[in-house]
Amino acid sequence: MVQHIQAAQYFSISGRKTRVSLSSAGLVLDCPQSGWRNHKCTVIPFSKIVTTECKKSHKTSVGRHWLVKTIKLSTFSFGLVKHGYRTLGSGDHNGDEDGTESLVVHYVKEQKNKGLIQLKQISLNHTDSDVIKKWSDAIRNYSCQVSRRPKKLLVFINPFGGRGNARNLWESKILPIFQLAGITCQVVVTDHANHALTLLQTVPLHGHDGVISVGGDGMFAEVFNGVTIRAARDASLDVDDKATEFVRPGIRVGFIPGGSTDSISMCLHGTTDPVTAALHIVLGDSMLVDAVAIHSAQRLERFAMTMVSYGYFGDLMTHSENYRWLGRSRYSLSGVRTFLANKSYPGKVSYVADDDDQAGLLGAECGEGCHTCSDQVQGQEGERGQGENQGETNNSVVREFEVVGRFLAVSSATLSCSCRHTVPGLSPSAHTGDGTTDLIIVHNTFHLNYLRYLFRTAFNMSHPFRLPFVQAVRVKSWSFTPQDDEIQSAWNCDGEVLKNVKIFVKSHKQLVPVFARGVYNKIYQTERKLVEEAQLFDDIPVL
Numbered sequence: 001m002v003q004h005i006q007a008a009q010y011f012s013i014s015g016r017k018t019r020v021s022l023s024s025a026g027l028v029l030d031c032p033q034s035g036w037r038n039h040k041c042t043v044i045p046f047s048k049i050v051t052t053e054c055k056k057s058h059k060t061s062v063g064r065h066w067l068v069k070t071i072k073l074s075t076f077s078f079g080l081v082k083h084g085y086r087t088l089g090s091g092d093h094n095g096d097e098d099g100t101e102s103l104v105v106h107y108v109k110e111q112k113n114k115g116l117i118q119l120k121q122i123s124l125n126h127t128d129s130d131v132i133k134k135w136s137d138a139i140r141n142y143s144c145q146v147s148r149r150p151k152k153l154l155v156f157i158n159p160f161g162g163r164g165n166a167r168n169l170w171e172s173k174i175l176p177i178f179q180l181a182g183i184t185c186q187v188v189v190t191d192h193a194n195h196a197l198t199l200l201q202t203v204p205l206h207g208h209d210g211v212i213s214v215g216g217d218g219m220f221a222e223v224f225n226g227v228t229i230r231a232a233r234d235a236s237l238d239v240d241d242k243a244t245e246f247v248r249p250g251i252r253v254g255f256i257p258g259g260s261t262d263s264i265s266m267c268l269h270g271t272t273d274p275v276t277a278a279l280h281i282v283l284g285d286s287m288l289v290d291a292v293a294i295h296s297a298q299r300l301e302r303f304a305m306t307m308v309s310y311g312y313f314g315d316l317m318t319h320s321e322n323y324r325w326l327g328r329s330r331y332s333l334s335g336v337r338t339f340l341a342n343k344s345y346p347g348k349v350s351y352v353a354d355d356d357d358q359a360g361l362l363g364a365e366c367g368e369g370c371h372t373c374s375d376q377v378q379g380q381e382g383e384r385g386q387g388e389n390q391g392e393t394n395n396s397v398v399r400e401f402e403v404v405g406r407f408l409a410v411s412s413a414t415l416s417c418s419c420r421h422t423v424p425g426l427s428p429s430a431h432t433g434d435g436t437t438d439l440i441i442v443h444n445t446f447h448l449n450y451l452r453y454l455f456r457t458a459f460n461m462s463h464p465f466r467l468p469f470v471q472a473v474r475v476k477s478w479s480f481t482p483q484d485d486e487i488q489s490a491w492n493c494d495g496e497v498l499k500n501v502k503i504f505v506k507s508h509k510q511l512v513p514v515f516a517r518g519v520y521n522k523i524y525q526t527e528r529k530l531v532e533e534a535q536l537f538d539d540i541p542v543l
Contacts (some may be wrong), residue, residue, distance in 0.1 A: 007021065007022045007135075007138070008020070008021045008022075009021075009126070009131065009135065011103070011124040011125055011126050012100070012124075012125040012126070013029065013031065013122065013123065013124060013125070014123075016031060016032055017032065018030065018031050018032065018124075020124060022138065022139075022142075023043075026043050026044050026045035026046045026047075026048070026049070027043070027044040027046075027049065027105065027139065028041060028042070028043050029041070029042040029043075029044070029122075044105065044107050044122075045146075046139075046142050046143045046145075046146045047143075047146045047147065047283065048107050048108045048109075048110075048283070049105060049106070049107045049139060049143040050106040050107060050108060050119065050143075050180065050181050050279070050282055050283070051106050051140060051143075051180060051181055051182060052103060052104065052105050052106065052135075052136040052139050052140055053103075053104040053106070053136075054101060054102070054103060054104075054129075054132050054133060054136050055101070055102040055104055055123075056100075056101060056102070100125045100126060100127045101125070101126055101127065101128070101129045101131075101132040102123045102124065102125050102132070103123070103124040103125075103126070103132045103135055103136050104121055104122070104123050104124075105121065105122050105123075105124065105139065106119065106120070106121045106180060107119075107120055107121070107122070108120065108279050108283065112520040113520065114270070114271060115269050115270025115271035115273075115276065115519060115520060116271055116273055116276050117273075117275070117276045117279045117280070118275070119177065119275070119279065146284075147283060147284035147285065147286070148209075148284045148286065149181075149282065149283065149284035150183055150209035150210045150252075150281065150282075150284060150515075151182070151183060151184065151209055152183070152184045152185075152186070152207060152208050152209055153178070153183055153184070153185050153186070153208060153209060153210050153211070153212050153254075153281070154185075154186050154188070154203070154205070154208045154210070154211045154212070155170070155185050155186065155187045155188065155211075155212045155213075155214060156188050156189075156190055156195075156196040156199075156211070156212070156213050156214065156215075156219065156222070156223055157170055157187060157188070157189045157190065157214040157215065158190050158213070158214065158215030158216070158218075158219040158258075159189055159190070161215040161216040161218060161219055161258070161259055163258065163259075163260070163327055163328070164327075165258065166214045166215045166219075166256075166258040167189065167214075169214065169256065169258050169274055170187075170214050170256070173274060173275060173278070174214070174256050174274060174275075174278045177275065177278045177279065177282060178278070178281075178282065181282040183282065186208070190219075194222060195222075196213070196219070196222040196223055196226055197222045197223075197225055197226045197229075198226075199226070200223070200226030200227055200229075200230055201226065201229065201230055201233070205227075205230070205251055208251060209251070209252070210251060210252045210253065210254055210281065210515060211223050211226075211227055211251060211252075211253050211254070212253070212254045212255065212256065212281065212515075213253075213254070213255045213256070214255075214256040214258055215256075215258050215259055216257070216258065216259015216260055216261070216262065216495065217259055217261060217262065217263050217264050217306065217494050217495040218259070218494065218495045218496050219255075219259070220253070220255040220264050220494075221302070221303075221304070221305070221493075221494040221495070221496060223253050223255075224253045224291070224303065224305065224512050224514075225302055225303050227249040227251055227253055227512075228246065228249055228291065228303055228511065228512060229300075229303075230249070231246070231247050231248065231249040231250065232244070232246050232247060235247045239299075239300045240295070240298065240299040240300050242293070242295040242300075242504050242506060244293075245508075246293065246508055246511060248288070248510070248511055248512070248513065249512065249513060251513070252286060252513040252514060252515050253512060253513070253514055253515070254277070254280070254281045254514065254515035254516075255277060255515075256274050256277050256278060257272045257273075257274055257277055258274060259495075260327060260328035260330070260331065261328070261331065261419040261420060261421065261495065262419065262420070263306050263307070263415075263417055263418065263419040263494075263495070264305060264306055264415075264494075265277055266416075266418040266419050266420070266423070266425075267306060267415040267416050267417065267418050267425070267432070267519070268287070268289070268415075268432070268514060268516040268518060268519065269516060269519065270418075270519035270520060272420065280515050280516055280517065281515040284515070285515055285516055285517040286513060286514070286515065286516075286517075287432065287433070287513075287514055287516050287517055287518055288433055288510030288511070288512070288513055288514075289305060289415075289432050289433060289510065289511070289512045289513075289514050289516075290305070290414050290415075290431075290432060290433055290434065290435060290436075290437070290507055290508065290509055290510060290511060290512075291303045291304065291305050291414065291507075291508055291511045291512050292304050292305075292308065292412065292414050292437055292505050292506060292507050292508070293505070293506050293508060294308060294491075294493060294498070294503050294504075294505050295503065295504045295505075295506075296500045296502060296503055296504075297502060301493075301498055301500060301503065302493060302496075302498070303511075304412075304414065304493045304494045305414055305415060305494060305512065306413070306414060306415050306417050306494050307411060307412065307413055307414075307417045307426060307492065307493075307494060308411065308412040308414075308491060308492070308493050308494075308503075308505060309409060309410070309411035309412070309426075309491065309492045310345070310347075310407070310409065310410045310411070310480060310489050310490070310491050310492075310501070311343070311344070311345055311407055311408050311409040311410055311442070311489050312338055312339070312343075312408055312409040312442070312450075313409060313411060313492045314489040314490040314491050314492045314497070315338045315341070315343065315489055315490070316331070316334045316335055316338045316492070317334075317490070317492040317495065317496075317497055318489075318490050318497055319334040319337060319338060320333075320334035321497065328420070331421060332421075335421075339447070339450070339451070339454070340447075342408070342447050342450065343408075343489070344406040344407060344408050344444035345406065345407055345482065345483075345486065345487070345488060345489050346405070346406045346407075346482070346483040346486050347404075347405075347407065347410070347480055347481055347482045347483055348402060348403070348404045348480070348481045349402070349403045349404075349407075349410055349439070349441060349478060349479070349480055350400060350401070350402045350403075350478060350479045350480075350481075351400070351401055351403075351439055351473065351475040351477065351478035351479075352399065352400055352401075352475055352476045352477045352478070353399055353401060353473055353474065353475055353476075354435075354436045354474045354475060354476050360372070360429055360431070360474060361427070361429055361438060361465060361472050361473075361474055362429065362463060362465065362466075363429050364429065364521075364523060365416070365428055365429055365519075365521060366416070366429070366430065366431045366432055366518070366519070366521070367518050367519045367520060367521025367523070367524055368517050368518035368519065368520055368521060368524060369518070369521065369524030370431065370432070370433075370518065370521070370524055371524070372431050372433075372434050373431050373432050373433035373434055373510075373518075401473075403441055403471065405443055405444070406443070406444040407441060407442060407443060407444065408442045408443070408444055408445065408450055409440070409441075409442040410439075410440075410441055410442075410480060411426060411439075411440045411441075411442075412437045412438070412439050412440070412475075412478065412505055413425070413426040413427035413430050413437065413438045413440065414430065414437040414438075414507065415430055415432060416428055416429075416430045417430070421458065422457055422458045423458075424457070424458070424459070424460035426438075426440065426457060427440065427472070428460055428463075432518060433509065433510045434509070435476065435507055435508070435509030435510070436474045436475060436476055436507055437474075437475060437476075437478075437505070437507045438472060438473075438474055438475075439472065439473050439474075439475045439478050440465070440470065440471075440472045441470070441471040441472070442469065442470055442471075443469045443470075443471065444469075445469040449467070449469055452467060453467055453469075453470060475507075476506070476507055477504070477505060477506040477507065478504075478505050479502075479503065479504040479505065480501070480502065480503055480505075481502055482501045482502060488501045489501070491503065
């Protein structure tokens with residue numbers, strides 16, 4: 001937290017003489033107003049300031065004016081407060097400066113209920129270039145101290161995935177934002193499946209502050225799999241051993257959503273807006289997110305962050321791969337076809353339950369400031385992810401369960417799995433950083449019953465887990481064994497098809513550092529807002 005920053009200066013903003021102060025948390029604009037309300041105080045926190053620019057204005061008449069009383073507040077404020085000039089407008093002595101300097105402050109404005117972040121700017125005008133430069137340097141300096149903002153990124157662009165416009169999205173919308181923020185980008189355009197995953201095993205990552213994917217969920221899965229496997233191998237861990245406690249990568253990963261479903265963006269940002277995702281990266285937002293390791297009998301198959309699903313969702317994904325040319329519409333077509341087929345598959349599900357949080361399956365939704373996920377240690381390179389075995393060795397009893405039968409779907413939701421088609425998500429109360437995954441078993445039933453499940457999952461008017469043929473449990477690890485003499489489905493792992501059906505899945509707590517802060521949740525933000533508002537007005541100087 002930035003503390004004891006004290007400085008004040010008068011600038012002209014939109015032709016109005018405005019007192020601007022630096023408080024302990026941001027830029028305070030005391031704007032004069034007409035009518036009964038003489039002043040309007042606007043605060044731009046340092047955490048929301050992206051950058052500043054110094055520009056020149058060019059007009060015709062300049063008048064010298066004593067704008068501000070010199071206030072010597074601290075060593076920091078010395079030199080920030082000087083004599084200034086303002087424009088002598090026609091009939092209005094509050095007009096914009098003529099031939100003055102402008103300090104353009106680029107900042108973000110949030111629509112928290114929608115999860116959106118927009119880039120805004122405001123111009124502070126003054127006749128003294130020294131004032132402009134010193135205030136610009138000060139604002140930049142303290143904005144960068146608020147969070148670990150990236151300076152250099154490794155970017156992977158998938159030009160084929162989703163809607164096929166990832167490269168255009170990058171060049172037209174995202175790159176200009178990164179350039180404005182002073183971020184250097186090394187860009188790789190992938191040309192085949194697992195290109196990013198393979199390259200990340202050998203490419204030097206030293207000097208990079210993050211690895212970013214531009215594309216759909218599959219592209220992001222490649223990126224975070226790549227950095228996680230790389231971290232494990234650098235630590236000389238056996239990635240193919242299902243008992244391995246994986247280490248947390250020392251570099252953050254991020255994503256610019258440009259796919260068909262963009263579930264990861266919905267789960268962590270609450271929106272699929274690519275500009276919002278880019279601004280989360282620019283601001284250096286950071287959180288630690290759970291991931292599950294999926295092992296077959298012989299090796300690590302992959303990591304997954306959102307969904308691992310067999311049966312209905314596996315068949316849907318397998319079928320939809322043949323219709324990629326339809327874009328996101330292919331999921332609706334394949335969904336109808338898979339529903340009408342109503343195939344069930346026999347097998348055995350074994351799991352280790354998390355006895356501490358079964359009630360949480362029907363509890364409050366996770367989000368920014370969630371108490372369950374708040375025990376995070378940010379930014380420690382090579383730190384081991386807090387796997388479930390760490391807690392089970394200390395006087396706790398591991399309880400294993402088995403479910404045998406025919407299943408329409410067996411799914412594991414590590415995050416809520418929210419997406420455009422299912423906004424509440426497969427498991428609305430799943431947590432981002434509690435070290436568990438929600439195992440959802442849908443037993444064989446009639447078409448109408450399964451339609452009830454799909455309808456409740458899509459709209460959450462009534463909780464799908466309350467249906468008698470649905471079994472949901474919060475687990476730390478689980479496995480699936482198919483019946484060998486029957487036709488088998490495939491696994492849908494974060495939008496990618498896995499055909500090796502017999503698997504073991506284990507959750508690793510807060511394994512992946514991601515450029516995100518979590519979905520806005522009003523429940524968790526009320527207390528935090530009160531604290532922040534109190535801090536904003538600490539140490540504001542009085543004239």
